[in-house]
Amino acid sequence: MEKVDFSVGEHRADNAIGEEMLSRRNFGIGIAGTVAGLFVTPSLSADESPAKAPEKETGKPKEAEKPLRDITDDTFDEEVLKSQEPILLVFHTDWCGACLGMIPVLKELQKEFEKQTIILRMDIDDNTTDKRFRGKEKGRTIPYCLYFTYGEATDSSTGAEKKEIIRLRLERLIARHEKTKKKKAPKP
Numbered sequence: 001m002e003k004v005d006f007s008v009g010e011h012r013a014d015n016a017i018g019e020e021m022l023s024r025r026n027f028g029i030g031i032a033g034t035v036a037g038l039f040v041t042p043s044l045s046a047d048e049s050p051a052k053a054p055e056k057e058t059g060k061p062k063e064a065e066k067p068l069r070d071i072t073d074d075t076f077d078e079e080v081l082k083s084q085e086p087i088l089l090v091f092h093t094d095w096c097g098a099c100l101g102m103i104p105v106l107k108e109l110q111k112e113f114e115k116q117t118i119i120l121r122m123d124i125d126d127n128t129t130d131k132r133f134r135g136k137e138k139g140r141t142i143p144y145c146l147y148f149t150y151g152e153a154t155d156s157s158t159g160a161e162k163k164e165i166i167r168l169r170l171e172r173l174i175a176r177h178e179k180t181k182k183k184k185a186p187k188p
Helices: 016-028 074-082 097-112 161-183
Strands: 007-009 011-013 033-035 036-044 088-094 118-123 146-147 150-159
Touching: 011 097, 074 088, 074 097, 074 118, 088 097, 088 161, 097 161, 150 161
Parallel strands: 088 118
Antiparallel strands: 007 011, 007 036, 033 036, 088 146, 146 150
């Protein structure tokens, strides 16, 4: 059996699990597995082509990615509680692996929902606003996400979630915001 390089960023796993995944790939079965908790996908050899060919460069400059906007305890009331837009506020730290792993997902969702919602971050090492919303919960598990509409926290989640779950939460937040907006609008 050929040796296969199963890569996860800089991490590699070529073992019995990798060999099992190779045999599944050869039979067309989806490949998704974990090695020591890391998601693993096989690297393709030079003679194999990926399912989707890379898109050709169009010559257009790539759009600059907007960074996630950080807020502080001092700006929280103005940026979140007084906002007329739906807000996703992510409490994080720079040393949290799960928080760092969410950054690319949040940036993609920020671009996708750019005209519908605002995604903000707050570092809990420098701020304490998150404690106001945790209730009786002990500790400060992160990432901790709060979803706001018209200054009211309407949903929350703890830990890193998949992009699809965050997208569903954002869609629900936007729908709730629109419903509230209709109730607040003056009647003719």
